[in-house]
Amino acid sequence: MINKEVVTKVKHWSTRTFSFTTTRNYPNKFNNGEFTMIGLEDEGKSIMRAYSIASANHEDFLEFLSIKLDKGPLTSKLRNIKIGDEVLIQSKSTGTLVIDYLKPGRNLYLLSTGTGLAPFMSIIKDPLTYERFEKVVLTHTVPDPTQLAYLEELTLFNNRWNIITNNKFNYFSTLTRAPWDNIGRITQWIKEDRLYKAIQFEPISSELDRFMVCGSLNFNRELIEYFKNLELSEGNTSVQGEYLVEKAFVEK
Ligand SMILES: Cc1cc2nc3c(=O)[nH]c(=O)nc-3n(C[C@H](O)[C@H](O)[C@H](O)COP(=O)(O)OP(=O)(O)OC[C@H]3O[C@@H](n4cnc5c(N)ncnc54)[C@H](O)[C@@H]3O)c2cc1C
Known part of the structure; x- marks a missing residue:
């Protein structure tokens, strides 16, 4: 299931990376170290990409660290997100780094x-x-x-x-x-x-x-x-x- 979560913080580390946190209203159950799919809606379509979850599963928010790619279909847009914007986050996560x-x-x-x-x-x-x-x-x-x-x-x-x-x-x-x-x-x-x-x-x-x-x-x-x-x-x-x-x- 893909949920909408609201951006609560954005931090730009450099011209190449930034991180952001979102609400965690839906039961996003995950093992620490796993990744999920996140994305944005763009002209009626959703652009989703794999992202590791940077927050721990005992925290009441979700956090992600992202690259900024000028020509990247997702990150050329995701890099402009602000507090209050909505991000799509898949509730299911997976991965081997557990x-x-x-x-x-x-x-x-x-x-x-x-x-x-x-x-x-x-x-x-x-x-x-x-x-x-x-x-x-x-x-x-x-x-x-x-x-x-x-x-x-x-x-x-x-x-x-x-x-x-x-x-x-x-x-x-x-x-x-x-x-x-x-x-x-x-x-x-x-x-x-x-x-x-x-x-x-x-x-x-x-x-x-x-x-x-x-x-x-x-x-x-x-x-x-x-x-x-x-x-x-x-x-x-x-x-x-x-x-x-x-x-x-x-x-x-
Ligand atoms: C298991 C997994 C976990 C991932 N976790 C993260 C994460 O936590 N944070 C994150 O920013 N990205 C992560 N990615 C990459 C992510 O899925 C996207 O590729 C990235 O967000 C860029 O999306 P885009 O649509 O802008 O460009 P895309 O079309 O997806 O990528 C274009 C090209 O940019 C390069 N690229 C993509 N991502 C990166 C990156 N992170 N660093 C350097 N070069 C890159 C690659 O050469 C890629 O072919 C992960 C990918 C996988 C497979």
Whole structure:
């Protein structure tokens, strides 16, 4: 079923991304990390696209992080939404980035590029995440600092959400095209054994640690190859694995 929800907040992070919240009047039941279809009505037709839900399922609103594409059929319009506007949201959600689809483990790595951050914004607010794992790191890689959506919230996350995180949360951002404390692709940080040292985790262990990945096709492919070389198995909605992968978008 497709419902109409009302926009309650809009935040433009940069010329490339923005986020917004809506009412949650209908019973949008979802697992943290899942995606649904959202869209707008345009000249009597609805334009719907897959979107990860960035809010947690215990919150009384829905939140989304969106790209802005000048020629994108949906986002060229969605980027102009204002408080009070209506957005179409499908009540059913799905997806593989759900903590239940991971085997139990020690440390949890949530690895994202661009709007691939969105599903992890939901997962890091889930108390189960911190019950199941000793430490959690969320990495976000983008070209330049304007695209680090939620930077301040993520930097101060343990302060605001400590009742849930119990100080187990870590945030690690890297930039690929601008100066920053951490430069370069996170795949290199992982492969060169620099990430776990920088965040003061134990050395990555294929037996103990678990991974979720959400980013561009190349990013996902590179990490899948890395995990396969470590002989890790990919989980899905019916089989638990040591890692899970979701596309942040489909490249046409
Ligand atoms: C499982 C899944 C979850 C998704 N979750 C999100 C989300 O949380 N936020 C979000 O903004 N988009 C998300 N997308 C992408 C989304 O469905 C749309 O493609 C996007 O909103 C652009 O829609 P459009 O109609 O403007 O352009 P489209 O015609 O859909 O896209 C045009 C082209 O732009 C590029 N593109 C599309 N989306 C992105 C993006 N997010 N980042 C970089 N390049 C992109 C691709 O090359 C694509 O072929 C998701 C896609 C999938 C498959």
